[in-house]
Amino acid sequence: MSFLELKNLSYSITNNDILNDINLNIDKSCFFSILGPSGAGKTTILRIITGALFADKGQVILDGEVINYLPMEKRQIAMVHQSKYLFPHLSVIENIQFGMKMKKFDKDKIIKKTEEIVEFFNMKEHILKYPYQLSGGQQQLVALMRALASEPKVLLLDEPFTGLDNNLKIYIRDYILKLHRQFKITTVMITHDKEDAFFMSDKIAFLFKGKMLLCEEPGKLINSTGIEEVDSFLGQITSLGDGSIVFSDKILKIN
Amino acid sequence: MKIFNKIIFTLLMIFLLLPLLSMLIWTFFSSWASNDNLPSNLTLKWFIYFVNSGDWLIGVKSVLFSISAAFFSLILSIMLSRFFIKSSFKYKQLESMFYLPMLLPVVSVCIGSHKMLLNILGIKGSIIVLILHIYFSLPYAFKMVYSFYNVWGIEQEQVARGLGANRWKAFYLINVPIYLNGYISSFLMAFIISYSQYFVNFFVGDYNSVNFSMIMTPYITGSDRNIASVYIFLYMLYGIIVMLLCTGIEKMYNNRKRNERI
DSSP states (O other): OOSEEEEEEEEEETTEEEEEEEEEEEOTTOEEEEEOOTTSSHHHHHHHHHTSSOOSEEEEEETTEEOTTSOGGGSOEEEEOTTOOOOTTSOHHHHHHHHHHHTTOOHHHHHHHHHHHHHHHTOGGGTTSOGGGSOHHHHHHHHHHHHHHTOOSEEEEESTTTTOOHHHHHHHHHHHHHHHHHHOOEEEEEESOHHHHHHHOSEEEEEETTEEEEEEOGGGGSSOOSOHHHHHHHOOEEEOSSSEEEETTEEEEOO | OHHHHHHHHHHHHHHHHHHHHHHHHHHHEEEOOTTOSSOEEEOOHHHHHHHHTTHHHHHHHHHHHHHHHHHHHHHHHHHHHHHHHHSOHHHHGGGGGGGHHHHSOHHHHHHHHIIIIIIISOOOHHHHHHHHHHHHHHHHHHHHHHHHHHHHOSHHHHHHHHTTOOHHHIIIIIIHHHHHHHHHHHHHHHHHHHHTOOHHHHHHOOGGGOOHHHHHHHHHHTTOHHHHHHHHHHHHHHHHHHHHHHHHHHHHHHHHHHHHHO
């Protein structure tokens, strides 16, 4: 049985279909990516999963429970936005501990967990700083730390590398993969970047104009999918056979 | 460029303070003969009159009344802004409706609401006055709060809720600190609009609705410059005290937060 399931999800604004009959099954501890061009409805899916939006039709099922009308705070789903949305009036450590305090973790656990996460992300020297004193990459890390600290059942990543330069992107991407391996949190990432999706995901779903066109393991997307929109978005992909694939002129080592 | 800025600043200060200068002189001096260099006869007798006549109490009531009108306007503005920020495009088009009271003549609104609220619904005069004060101050308060919401959005609150904070905690712990400046400015704007209302109280209110503007006006139109100046001075003073209190509360809140962190 899937850990997170979207069943016949539809959402529209003033008669414009933003999402049309979306079905997705995401396994526990899986790193799942929703790939698609801008305006495909990717963020809307995440907003419905978090409870910031209500679907017109369909169900969101988490761990066997329908959570459509469950308040956001009871869903145990944390989201990291592309704009970070750190709390500007709180220091880094206060940002990290916010979720734990809201969930009423005991004091010792809060301290232990904070130390563990700060060490994991190597951010000890920044914990007393405020968000405006951090670089874009550091802010993204703090947003990740904050989400992770609240021990969510599902971690949602909304275009987490937007606005970061390539080196920083690789740095944060590695951290995300490392934390996924260590904490085994079911993670759903939305992105328009096919390289990120291929590099990080156990499974990729392709969303186009509010419709889910396919959901496959990255390895199975290397050859033509037979779906015009997907093939034209992914372009030419060649496997080199050693775990590396070539996107146009860029080689990506998947393993 | 620096000198140019300084000149502009000085000119603006003069422009701002010059009209107050003659008022201040006539507040404290009862005569200034044409052949004298300086005003003479320092007196506080109109201040004493203000206290003894009980008008100070009307001033206090007036301030408290405007504080409550501003408070309600602020609450409604927050609710409205949150509605508009979350709602779809078709509702957003209705935003301008809420600025209508800025344009409508006070007299037409007063006549209409007087007829409807007092005669038909039987609501008490002082309640109608409060409703109308909120009606006229709401657009200003809303405009200010909504512009803050347009800049900051409510995503931070949603993130907080995703992290486990309930609606109230997300509002109190995240929204209020971020928006505090906007809320205080909006409150002050609504306060000033309500505090300076004359016609609404005069036209709709009963004897309980006499406010500072009403008691001040006869003195100003009565051409006794000393007493008029004293009343204007005290009218300003009451308003300034409220502004200073609000700024003080804001500073206290921020200091408390800072100390909590330290």
